[in-house]
Amino acid sequence: MSEQLLDAPPLASNEASDLTYFALAATAAKPAEKATRPVLSELPEVLGGRYKIERLLGVGGMGAVYRARDLLREQFGDPEPYVALKTLSDDFAEYPDANALLYSEFALTARLNHPHVVRLFGFEVDVPSQRAFLILELLKGLTLDQLLCERPEGLPWRELQEISIALLDALSYSHSLGVLHGDLKPSNVMLAEDGLRLFDYGLGQPVEGLLPGLPRLCRNRFTAWTPRYAALELLDGAPLTAAADVYALACVLYELASGRHPFRRLSAKQAKALELDQRLQRPEQLPPHCWPALRTALAFDEAQRGISCAQLLAVFRQPPPGRWSRWLGRH
Missing domain, CATH: 1.10.510.10 (Transferase(Phosphotransferase) domain 1)
Structure with a gap:
């Protein structure tokens, strides 16, 4: 996770950044111009009534990845109830179709069943906060x-x-x-x-x-x-x-x-x-x-x-x- 959300061209120096660069075109529909869903609230401590966030693992312009405990798996005695959660950053999530783009990542990656591709477990939306998130295997x-x-x-x-x-x-x-x-x-x-x-x-x-x-x-x-x-x-x-x-x-x-x-x-x-x-x-x-x-x-x-x-x-x-x-x- 090392993306960067910008509304200007990349650094003018001769060396290219190793961060992901996002340029928002003038045609992009901004939230103020097209409000299609409720305003986001702060990220809750427990997402989807099930995933308790423990700590931040990585952050960028498009999203953030957290270590979380799956409380349901923990309730049933799973000794390793830990997962990774990916959510959209506040700035990116304000765009009306941002959740659809996160779902697109899920739909693409979920098609892949390969030992060297990260495993995705699900896509959910926390209704009270309107936060979409992916559930992934926790990698170390x-x-x-x-x-x-x-x-x-x-x-x-x-x-x-x-x-x-x-x-x-x-x-x-x-x-x-x-x-x-x-x-x-x-x-x-x-x-x-x-x-x-x-x-x-x-x-x-x-x-x-x-x-x-x-x-x-x-x-x-x-x-x-x-x-x-x-x-x-x-x-x-x-x-x-x-x-x-x-x-x-x-x-x-x-x-x-x-x-x-x-x-x-x-x-x-x-x-x-x-x-x-x-x-x-x-x-x-x-x-x-x-x-x-x-x-x-x-x-x-x-x-x-x-x-x-x-x-x-x-x-x-x-x-x-x-x-x-x-x-x-x-x-």
Whole structure:
């Protein structure tokens, strides 16, 4: 959870923020212009008459995540009655369709039954406070941005391969069901106690034609991205596609392999202007057989990014060729 809600362009500095950026277009219907539901009250101590909030876990412009106790499970003797609750922030929740967007996140993520995608248990609205919220599994562990702080030189191949395969498998599975993530970055991936989890599909969307009745994040009203992981076409106003997810994922994989962002933490637009893609080199800890695929996934132009998550996954699953194989290849 590291979003930011803004009504102005991103920071003017050369370095792109790693926070999710929301630009509210002039066409956005504000609450004062279109009041369709009662005014929100303060977040209650117990949501839905069942979930007792214990403490804040993370906060951003779009929402906040809390640790909570499920009082019903506790009443029946469950020794682990703890869950995570995601609610909308006050500013974002004031928009008339904000609850529908939170439900959209639930509807998309609930379709996904994968060991490396966060599990959602439900979507509810606390009637007295008019607060919508998601109930999720409570995760414990390091997010990948925290891991990178501990490992500034990147990860050795065996560790890198294990994390990469789990993450690629999760996103490939999502894409196979027509679900796009929309905000892939190290802080949205956790190494939990029982394995990797990809989470926060808050900016996700279904591919065209899937779930046609589902509320969608209207990008004519909200432009949402995390600058340093956003594909160039998103920055230019194009709709979210699987190829944009591939670019973001490739940036994360490069960062895990080298300890640094592939384009000096700049946005794709800034990096392209500086022709930083011409200076890209294979991270030392990434085997040579993986580099052509990862380099393709890092292409600025969508037309040149001709590789899918499933294809990247197949490459990363291959073991590096042994010394004998390399000798045969040279001769």
